[in-house]
Amino acid sequence: MLSGVLCAASAWAGSEDGCAKGSAEVQDVDRMGEVSWVGPDQHSARVYFQTEPKPCPAKGPCPWRRKAYIVSGDRVTEDAVSGAFSCVTYTAYRLVATPVYEKVGSTRGWVPSEAICLHAALRKKRSDPIPVFDVPGRTECERFTSTLDDDAEAYSGEFRSATASLKVSEATSAQMTAELEMNNGTCHFKSVGTAYVNRPLVVSFDVPKADTDPGPCFATGVFDDAGVHLQLSLCQKPGCENVAEDFLAWQKK
Numbered sequence: 001m002l003s004g005v006l007c008a009a010s011a012w013a014g015s016e017d018g019c020a021k022g023s024a025e026v027q028d029v030d031r032m033g034e035v036s037w038v039g040p041d042q043h044s045a046r047v048y049f050q051t052e053p054k055p056c057p058a059k060g061p062c063p064w065r066r067k068a069y070i071v072s073g074d075r076v077t078e079d080a081v082s083g084a085f086s087c088v089t090y091t092a093y094r095l096v097a098t099p100v101y102e103k104v105g106s107t108r109g110w111v112p113s114e115a116i117c118l119h120a121a122l123r124k125k126r127s128d129p130i131p132v133f134d135v136p137g138r139t140e141c142e143r144f145t146s147t148l149d150d151d152a153e154a155y156s157g158e159f160r161s162a163t164a165s166l167k168v169s170e171a172t173s174a175q176m177t178a179e180l181e182m183n184n185g186t187c188h189f190k191s192v193g194t195a196y197v198n199r200p201l202v203v204s205f206d207v208p209k210a211d212t213d214p215g216p217c218f219a220t221g222v223f224d225d226a227g228v229h230l231q232l233s234l235c236q237k238p239g240c241e242n243v244a245e246d247f248l249a250w251q252k253k
Contacts, residue, residue, distance in 0.1 A: 019080060019087035019110050020051050026082045033088070034141045035074045036117040046071055049109030053085035068107045078116060084137075086113040117141040155201055159228055159247040166221065166228060166247055178203045180219060180230070186239030187232075191219065213237050 037047050046069040056062035070076065070090050080087035091106040117139050155176055159166045163184035171177045171194070180203075181190045191205040201223035209216055215236030222229045228247035232240055 018051075018108055019053070019082075021053075021082070024053065024083035026080050028080055029078055031078050032119045033076055033078050033086075033116040034119065035070050035072050035076065035115060036139070036141060037072050037115040047111050047115045049107060049111060050085070051109060053082040053087075053110040055084075066109060068109070070111070076116065081113060082110070084113055085110045086116055088116060113137060155223060161230070161245040161247045164230060164245045164247070166230075176201065176203070178205075178221060180205055180221065182219075182230075182240075182243070182245075184243065187237070187243050189217075189237070189240070193219075193221070195221075195223075207232070207235070207237060207240070209237070 035047055037045055048069045049066045050056075050062075050064050051066065052064040054064070056065050070088075074090055076088040076090050078086050078088045087108065087110055089106055089108040092104040094102060094104045114137050118135065119141050155168050156170050157168060159168070164180065164182045166181075167179040169177050176195045178193045178195065179190070180193065182188065189207045191207055193203040193205040195201045195203040203221040203223075205219040205221070207217035207219055213236060215234075217232060217235035217237040217240055219230060219232050219235075222231070230243070230245040230247065232243045235241055235243070
């Protein structure tokens with residue numbers, strides 16, 4: 001699942017419906033999180049939005065539960081907490097033309113706080129201290145760390161693996177342009193992609209297709225605090241099948 005990008009598994013209402021106040025005190029917060037939810041069985045992994053911060057009955061109707069839901073891996077912003085519930089907003093994007101995405105809509109509502117892990121890297125720069133969360137029942141997200149707009153400088157530069165090079169430059173305060181060149185002896189191509197640094201940095205590349213290639217080929221570069229990982233997918237370009245490269249972790253060449 002590509003966090004921050006529209007995912008077929010999630011259902012969104014297309015509008016910010018808001019969070020009605022319940023009987024418990026509401027605490028304003030401002031932080032980023034990710035759905036980290038494992039239900040008692042595989043069919044209950046959805047986290048449904050609610051209009052009120054209170055549990056649904058074990059049986060019978062739940063008028064304050066909405067049809068919209070989020071699933072594990074979806075990224076959200078959290079702006080309030082009331083008892084055991086968090087008011088979060090999920091924003092969906094759709095692919096317009098590789099690598100351009102546009103906002104489709106957003107949904108805001110109450111969800112159980114235990115379903116949302118907190119990002120540990122809510123800081124301006126990677127050199128800043130990582131905040132420690134002392135929130136009962138809340139854990140750090142394991143898969144991603146959050147990146148803010150002016151964290152772009154950490155991604156800018158040139159990275160190299162044994163057989164590939166990646167040049168990343170800042171286009172705006174929140175958008176990065178990446179140039180990828182691959183040459184491992186059998187797989188050769190150059191491509192340009194775009195990513196947005198206020199979400200987990202994932203760059204999508206359209207690999208140029210030769211007339212003799214039987215089908216398309218796509219490359220994805222995934223950035224995190226450990227480094228950059230390149231993976232080709234749905235690739236029918238001869239010599240490029242199953243290509244994967246690990247780039248040096250933030251060591252600019």
